[in-house]
Amino acid sequence: MQIKLRHCMRIGIAALALAGMATMAQAQSKEIKIGVIFDYTGPFAAGGSQAAAIGTKIAIDMINEKGGVEGFKIKPIYADAQSKAEIAINEATRLLEQEKVDLIMGVYSSAHCVPLAQKVDAAKKFMWANVCVASSVFKGKNLTHVFRAQVHSDQFGEASCSFLNEHAKARLKKDPKDLKVAIIHEDGPYGSGVASGNEAVCKKYGMQVVLKEGYAATSPDLSSLVTKLRRARADVILHTGYNPDITLFWRQAREQGLKWAALIGHGAGYGQFDKLSAAFGKEAEYIYNVDPVAAQLLDPKTLKPGLGDLTQEMVKRYKAESKATVVPPHTSMGFNQSWIFFTDVLPRAIKKYGGYDPEALRKASLETDIPVGGTIQGYGVKFFPPGNEMAGQNERSSPVVMQYQGGHTKIVWPTAIKTADPLLPIPKSSAYSNQ
Numbered sequence: 001m002q003i004k005l006r007h008c009m010r011i012g013i014a015a016l017a018l019a020g021m022a023t024m025a026q027a028q029s030k031e032i033k034i035g036v037i038f039d040y041t042g043p044f045a046a047g048g049s050q051a052a053a054i055g056t057k058i059a060i061d062m063i064n065e066k067g068g069v070e071g072f073k074i075k076p077i078y079a080d081a082q083s084k085a086e087i088a089i090n091e092a093t094r095l096l097e098q099e100k101v102d103l104i105m106g107v108y109s110s111a112h113c114v115p116l117a118q119k120v121d122a123a124k125k126f127m128w129a130n131v132c133v134a135s136s137v138f139k140g141k142n143l144t145h146v147f148r149a150q151v152h153s154d155q156f157g158e159a160s161c162s163f164l165n166e167h168a169k170a171r172l173k174k175d176p177k178d179l180k181v182a183i184i185h186e187d188g189p190y191g192s193g194v195a196s197g198n199e200a201v202c203k204k205y206g207m208q209v210v211l212k213e214g215y216a217a218t219s220p221d222l223s224s225l226v227t228k229l230r231r232a233r234a235d236v237i238l239h240t241g242y243n244p245d246i247t248l249f250w251r252q253a254r255e256q257g258l259k260w261a262a263l264i265g266h267g268a269g270y271g272q273f274d275k276l277s278a279a280f281g282k283e284a285e286y287i288y289n290v291d292p293v294a295a296q297l298l299d300p301k302t303l304k305p306g307l308g309d310l311t312q313e314m315v316k317r318y319k320a321e322s323k324a325t326v327v328p329p330h331t332s333m334g335f336n337q338s339w340i341f342f343t344d345v346l347p348r349a350i351k352k353y354g355g356y357d358p359e360a361l362r363k364a365s366l367e368t369d370i371p372v373g374g375t376i377q378g379y380g381v382k383f384f385p386p387g388n389e390m391a392g393q394n395e396r397s398s399p400v401v402m403q404y405q406g407g408h409t410k411i412v413w414p415t416a417i418k419t420a421d422p423l424l425p426i427p428k429s430s431a432y433s434n435q
Contacts, residue, residue: 031068031075032346032356034060035095037106037116038334042083043217047243047269048330049108051322052131053078055334056106058317063342070350074342077101081112088112089119096125102356103128105338108330110134110153110190117146126358128345130337131330133267134189135197138393142386145358147345147365149337149381151292151397152390153190153266157197159290160238160264163401163413163422165205171424172235172261177206182234184225184249186241187214194240194266202238210234217245225249226256235261235434243269247279254283259434261425264288264401267329273404274326285404286426288412293400295332295376297411297419303373310339311376329402336377344368344381372396378417 038053039045060074068074077099081088088107095101103126107113113132120127121143129137129148133156137148161181168176183198185191191214199209210232215225222245229237237260241249246269269275271291276284296315300308314335318327345364346356353360370381380396401413403422410420428435 030071031073033075033077033099033101035079035092035099035101035104036060036076037079037081037088037091037095037104037112039083039108040078040080042081043242043244044081044083044109046272046275047108048131048267048271048328049083051272051318051328051330052108052334053106054318054321055314055331055336056130056338057334058314058321059335059338059342061317062313069342069346072350072356081107081109083109085109085112085115089116092116092120096120096123102126103358103361105341106130106334107132109188110137110193111188113137114189117141117143121146124358126361128337128341131333132190134193135390135393136189136193138384138390140389141391143392144386145362147383147392147394149340149375149394149397150333151379151399152393153193154197155397155399156194156240156266156290157199158201159399159401159413160266160288161198161201161205161207163264164202164207164236164262166413166415167422167424171422174235177208179207179236180210180232180234181207181236181238182211182229182232183209183213183238184211184229184241185214185239186217186245188217190268191217191240195238198238215245217242219245219248221252222249223252223256226252226258229253230256230258237263238266239263239270240266241269243272243275246270246276250280250283254431259432261434262286262288263432264290267291267399271329273328273409274324276404277407283431285406286423286430287404288422289329289402289404289409290399291329291402292333292336292377292379292397293402293411294327294329294409295336295378296327297402297409298376298378298417302417303376303378307374307376314376332377336375340368340370340375340381344370370396 039049079091105128108131110132127146135152135154185195270289295311349360349364372380379398384390412422
């Protein structure tokens with residue numbers, strides 16, 4: 001009898017152990033694996049990719065600290081694209097096929113984003129783009145499983161020309177039709193897309209586009225481009241580049257005595273004031289930059305209640321992790337797009353569509369309807385539907401024009417939300433001033 005009792009007890013203990021293991025396995029399976037791709041090394045890292053990656057990580061950490069999404073913890077698997085398109089594509093393939101991630105998130109460079117988005121979409125997997133801005137990622141592609149709440153390059157090109165048109169007479173003392181504009185850009189999808197927008201909108205306002213020229217971002221010498229700019233005698237230069245090429249251009253412009261009334265950059269390397277300041281010193285003052293706004297620059301009273309506190313937490317964590325004193329716009333981009341996905345799209349996919357497979361995420365994304373003021377960067381979110389030329393792109397996104405003044409970043413356009421008047425033309429004290 002005693003032997004039978006011991007035998008039953010052993011069976012019971014074994015059963016309990018198996019049940020415990022099953023429960024543990026079930027608990028462990030309550031996670032969503034996300035492949036996060038950014039450039040942690042190479043030239044793009046300092047151009048904003050690393051800042052965006054930290055912003056994305058902060059959002060994931062905060063979501064997990066709150067218990068995850070609908071009981072699911074977020075398990076990120078971080079991958080370094082090394083500032084090379086082929087590595088970005090290879091990493092995405094590895095993450096999807098070997099790591100079995102449920103979706104791809106991130107991507108800084110548009111040169112990576114264009115082919116990667118098409119590859120992921122063709123495989124009917126899901127991709128959420130955080131930073132890349134080229135309109136060509138979506139334009140005419142009919143993508144179904146790729147979404148981007150971020151602004152797109154056509155908007156960048158429009159913003160800088162609209163800013164000039166608004167201020168030409170009052171500040172530059174010239175009618176827009178008498179304003180000479182030069183457009184230079186790295187020749188990848190990002191630079192080419194912004195430059196096309198610049199050309200179309202500036203010409204729409206009647207401005208004279210006296211030079212439009214692209215160059216390889218890896219070019220070791222831009223002196224011939226600087227020579228062409230000197231001959232063109234442009235009042236304003238519109239520049240789209242990354243990081244090493246921007247530094248090279250400015251150095252050679254200084255060497256050859258190139259002057260301007262204003263130079264307007266468009267995101268990427270122009271969004272990293274600390275890097276610009278380290279490279280150019282006081283000459284970094286007065287540089288303009290078109291970008292999605294750094295959230296900490298907005299008045300929280302214009303946003304949904306609670307978003308100001310969210311921004312403060314992001315800023316605090318970024319400074320602690322990066323040891324930096326300046327928080328660039330790319331941090332907000334990485335954080336904001338991630339936060340939109342984790343707090344709006346993913347919960348709806350799980351609750352309404354029963355999970356987080358690509359089809360559930362696609363349907364949930366198409367139902368996103370966040371009004372203006374509903375995100376930390378101010379803009380709302382609603383995606384262009386299937387059949388639209390820009391299907392998958394946020395139709396409510398919008399950039400701003402900023403200027404570095406007195407060591408601080410100021411919003412100078414749109415006028416309705418500006419935090420300072422633009423210094424236009426740039427002061428005579430600048431070595432680049434044509435005054």
